[in-house]
Amino acid sequence: MTESSYPISRFTPPELSSLPEDIRAQIETVQEKSGFVPNVFLVLARRPDEFRAFMAYHDALMEREGNLTKAEREMIVVATSSANQCQYCVIAHGAILRIRAKNPLIADQIATNYRKADITERQRAMLDFAMKVAQQAHQVGEEDFATLVSHGFDQEDIWDIAAIAGFFGMSNRIANVTNLRANDQFFTLGRD
Amino acid sequence: MTESSYPISRFTPPELSSLPEDIRAQIETVQEKSGFVPNVFLVLARRPDEFRAFMAYHDALMEREGNLTKAEREMIVVATSSANQCQYCVIAHGAILRIRAKNPLIADQIATNYRKADITERQRAMLDFAMKVAQQAHQVGEEDFATLVSHGFDQEDIWDIAAIAGFFGMSNRIANVTNLRANDQFFTLGRD
Amino acid sequence: MTESSYPISRFTPPELSSLPEDIRAQIETVQEKSGFVPNVFLVLARRPDEFRAFMAYHDALMEREGNLTKAEREMIVVATSSANQCQYCVIAHGAILRIRAKNPLIADQIATNYRKADITERQRAMLDFAMKVAQQAHQVGEEDFATLVSHGFDQEDIWDIAAIAGFFGMSNRIANVTNLRANDQFFTLGRD
Amino acid sequence: MTESSYPISRFTPPELSSLPEDIRAQIETVQEKSGFVPNVFLVLARRPDEFRAFMAYHDALMEREGNLTKAEREMIVVATSSANQCQYCVIAHGAILRIRAKNPLIADQIATNYRKADITERQRAMLDFAMKVAQQAHQVGEEDFATLVSHGFDQEDIWDIAAIAGFFGMSNRIANVTNLRANDQFFTLGRD
Amino acid sequence: MTESSYPISRFTPPELSSLPEDIRAQIETVQEKSGFVPNVFLVLARRPDEFRAFMAYHDALMEREGNLTKAEREMIVVATSSANQCQYCVIAHGAILRIRAKNPLIADQIATNYRKADITERQRAMLDFAMKVAQQAHQVGEEDFATLVSHGFDQEDIWDIAAIAGFFGMSNRIANVTNLRANDQFFTLGRD
Amino acid sequence: MTESSYPISRFTPPELSSLPEDIRAQIETVQEKSGFVPNVFLVLARRPDEFRAFMAYHDALMEREGNLTKAEREMIVVATSSANQCQYCVIAHGAILRIRAKNPLIADQIATNYRKADITERQRAMLDFAMKVAQQAHQVGEEDFATLVSHGFDQEDIWDIAAIAGFFGMSNRIANVTNLRANDQFFTLGRD
Numbered sequence A, B, C, D, E, F: 001m002t003e004s005s006y007p008i009s010r011f012t013p014p015e016l017s018s019l020p021e022d023i024r025a026q027i028e029t030v031q032e033k034s035g036f037v038p039n040v041f042l043v044l045a046r047r048p049d050e051f052r053a054f055m056a057y058h059d060a061l062m063e064r065e066g067n068l069t070k071a072e073r074e075m076i077v078v079a080t081s082s083a084n085q086c087q088y089c090v091i092a093h094g095a096i097l098r099i100r101a102k103n104p105l106i107a108d109q110i111a112t113n114y115r116k117a118d119i120t121e122r123q124r125a126m127l128d129f130a131m132k133v134a135q136q137a138h139q140v141g142e143e144d145f146a147t148l149v150s151h152g153f154d155q156e157d158i159w160d161i162a163a164i165a166g167f168f169g170m171s172n173r174i175a176n177v178t179n180l181r182a183n184d185q186f187f188t189l190g191r192d
Helices: A021-034 A039-044 A048-062 A070-083 A087-101 A106-116 A121-139 A142-150 A155-178 B021-034 B039-044 B048-062 B070-083 B087-101 B106-116 B121-139 B142-150 B155-178 C021-034 C039-044 C048-062 C070-083 C087-101 C106-116 C121-139 C142-150 C155-178 D021-034 D039-044 D048-062 D070-083 D087-101 D106-116 D121-139 D142-150 D155-178 E021-034 E039-044 E048-062 E070-083 E087-101 E106-116 E121-139 E142-150 E155-178 F021-034 F039-044 F048-062 F070-083 F087-101 F106-116 F121-139 F142-150 F155-178
Strands: none
Touching: A021 A039, A021 A048, A039 A048, A039 A087, A039 A155, A048 A070, A048 A155, A048 F048, A070 A087, A070 A106, A070 A121, A070 A155, A087 A106, A087 A155, A087 B106, A106 A121, A106 B087, A106 B106, A106 C121, A121 A142, A121 A155, A121 E106, A121 F155, A142 A155, A155 F121, A155 F155, B021 B039, B021 B048, B039 B048, B039 B087, B039 B155, B048 B070, B048 B155, B048 C048, B070 B087, B070 B106, B070 B121, B070 B155, B087 B106, B087 B155, B106 B121, B106 F121, B121 B142, B121 B155, B121 C155, B121 D106, B142 B155, B155 C121, B155 C155, C021 C039, C021 C048, C039 C048, C039 C087, C039 C155, C048 C070, C048 C155, C070 C087, C070 C106, C070 C121, C070 C155, C087 C106, C087 C155, C087 D106, C106 C121, C106 D087, C106 D106, C106 E121, C121 C142, C121 C155, C142 C155, D021 D039, D021 D048, D039 D048, D039 D087, D039 D155, D048 D070, D048 D155, D048 E048, D070 D087, D070 D106, D070 D121, D070 D155, D087 D106, D087 D155, D106 D121, D121 D142, D121 D155, D121 E155, D121 F106, D142 D155, D155 E121, D155 E155, E021 E039, E021 E048, E039 E048, E039 E087, E039 E155, E048 E070, E048 E155, E070 E087, E070 E106, E070 E121, E070 E155, E087 E106, E087 E155, E087 F106, E106 E121, E106 F087, E106 F106, E121 E142, E121 E155, E142 E155, F021 F039, F021 F048, F039 F048, F039 F087, F039 F155, F048 F070, F048 F155, F070 F087, F070 F106, F070 F121, F070 F155, F087 F106, F087 F155, F106 F121, F121 F142, F121 F155, F142 F155
16 A cells, blocks of 8 residues: 655654654654554654653553553544544544454544444543543533542543543644644554 | 444334335335445435435435536535534545545545645635535625635535535434434445 | 515526426415515525425425424524524514414514523423524434423424424525525514 | 513512602603613613613713714614624614614614625624624724724724623623513514 | 833823813822722723713722622622733732732632632632623523522622623723723732 | 642642652752742652653753744743633743743733733734634644744744644643642742
């Protein structure tokens, strides 16, 4: 499968050979594992310090041990990124969600209207809260915590939901400004 | 491929055998042509008069001769239905758009953020206007017509764009209230 | 009473003599009954197939037997059309509402703020739901159905409310884009 | 003509006989002049100091000499009060506008969508600005002043527009909270 | 302390010597009491009738006897003026609030997010209602009154809250349009 | 100066003695430099990996060499954090902005309405863009880049503005959910 001929961003990605050793290694690792390099790696690599902080933050939130499954963390990404109209994040993390959830339908359902998706009531409460964090965090209050607790979430889970919604809110904004293009591969991954 | 076990709507669809002859025939035709019956047919069939008017209106707008291609008409559907968070319409018409445009990427791009999609400037102007009709039709004025004319659209094209955005605005609302589920088949059609 | 000298739409209406027989007949019937031809008939007649589908859909929803009275159906039209800032629909259906409800005050009350109108609690619930369909249909859920059922509405009534709000949402958008002018007669009908 | 049996407000109006002399006199004057007492007088009279300040402010803005005609001042009231969904102000000042403009159509046109009303381009610019003051005053800037000047408005006119939109923004909020009912008479005044 | 060299408004203030006696006296009184003349006095003085009505209305609401303390009245001003992005009112009344509440933190807390401020639950309910009046007065209904009553507010208190939110909504709009500058002194008053 | 007796967050901060060495050292450094520990350090320290990524990201953006001054970077933080109603960030970074800009007025002006603040046209363009990133990043397009370039910003500056607005959008959301309290000291720093 060859890549589209469209530029991957309004910002030209750096030459791989010009990158610091640790970043080049990280990019080579993801390429070996996935078969391609997600464009976000290439564009963020223009700024090595931000690249390192971004990836460290991402992994701290998305690969953390905790009550939220990895698929649930991706649900949060897809729902909030869709509200923020971030093409890269919805399409790339939609693929990851399909794979993590072993469900070819879930990503498109959540991206268009999570309220109608094939999810549990607990997951619905999780996404309701994530969307409130993404859109009206200033109104979050005790009643939101009480609702989440009634669905079995504890304080650390709530921090996770909020931090993931917040982190991808940042990522969505950067992707929209840099016009970051989703790799062709993401559109079809996990659809079988 | 077997259907999901989820109900297709909050409203129970009628028995096919109970339907008026013309509606049953129309449903059998679409099944032969597509290999399955899109759920919108089954749910709308509860109301034969509305079914007939809906389908007649749909075809009058989507199969009309004119300067807009069939793929462009589907682009309008996908962009505005996504703004209205209509799961059925985004997923079903996303499939139709992929097929009509012979482009496996275009539907997901337009659904998440049409401003970043692989479309022409003329199509971008068309979708900007369709979104204004969907979201702020009360503010449409001469300057919108002038912009569209500068992109080569004539008065009949503008009517088409507005009527398609309006018609699917209705359809989106009915689908959201009836909780209409997109058939599993739509998720993968046209992705090769 | 002579008509205003303003054009009735940004789109020139067709000559009556050029229209298909069935459409001309329908227009003559409404003229006999009302004493004038509502401008929506003249402008939509530019597109015979859409005219027929529009009128069939309109009648299927507005003249249907059911628990909603004809006046209540018009209340839905006036409230949602006002939210969509559709001059034609608020003024024309405001007149029809005054006549159907035999109440000269109700249309202006509902158009400006239905929450303060002289309506029953059941009608208030009906309009709350119609407005949610018009403005946030993607958020409609089980709790909305439960509220409506508690006011005595059944599933068919809910379909009616949603479909009327949806249909006039389409109509409002087309009227706003075509700049459809309300006939002078509508402003005073039913005010005695 | 007898009054409706509905209460005129959530707040009971005071006995006329209990009012300070100057307020009672003012109410009697308006009754002689109009044939009825607009309900806003009765409800505001509960608070004599606020009544006096309100009426003085109102008259300073609405009866001021200047380039804006009295009808144009009422146009501002109707357009912004409709955006604020104030039933009393739209209906009462709609009547006054019909009378001042000697135009039975103008009030309903402006209330539903001033962009489609039978007004001049200068009046359209005036209402565009009034609506910006009502809804996004924090964004008003030099470019708004330049637009208004290009339509022939001077600094004093701009102050007038802004102050009228601001004053009725206050009035709209008080009327909505007190549930102030428009007198039956206002619905028909000036419609001939 | 010398004043900034920036103009105090887009509208030139009048010469003090040119002002009517009563207004000049009022300005001299405030100067003696505060040590400076708040810019709102100078700009409003361009229009003596409006100046008098404004000040009378202001004092009727802010110095009224009642269950709301003077500090609480200022809280309403600061919270709603911040929502309206009125620089003059947030900064000037923030200073007054700090003084009245004898609390150097409260004004900045309320201006940025009153939900997180060091206030009582009763004050939180008061501000929730004031914000609803400022932003969605058309939706105020019985349930809002019930909530306020449950926090110990009576009908007159509710009128006070609504009228203060309404009056400063007007003031905010005028200040934003006239580009009224907050005096340097207000930034530091009451911070010790 | 003693701290308020209010909790600094809904999430209890960890004991300093329990923290990893590097984080404790970082906290001690800031305490020595500032005379107090900003609460954000204490609350984020509950999650060492997130703490490290957050601080690294923060410093990469806020202490980067480039055309934006440090004061301008803080302006972006204050303007966007105010739009997000983040009490901690507006108050803490307002203090830093006053110090960096050596201007005791600028932070409150920008927090309430940056359009009326004492800033240059170039800074106004910078904040207009930062606010668009914070609120409508999905609509950012070529015309925004062109406007910024016309004010002398280059591509790296634009990345800086977007990334700062994005990063603090995340920070604002976390602070609002954790109910992070601004230290008393921030309210008065830099006001002389």
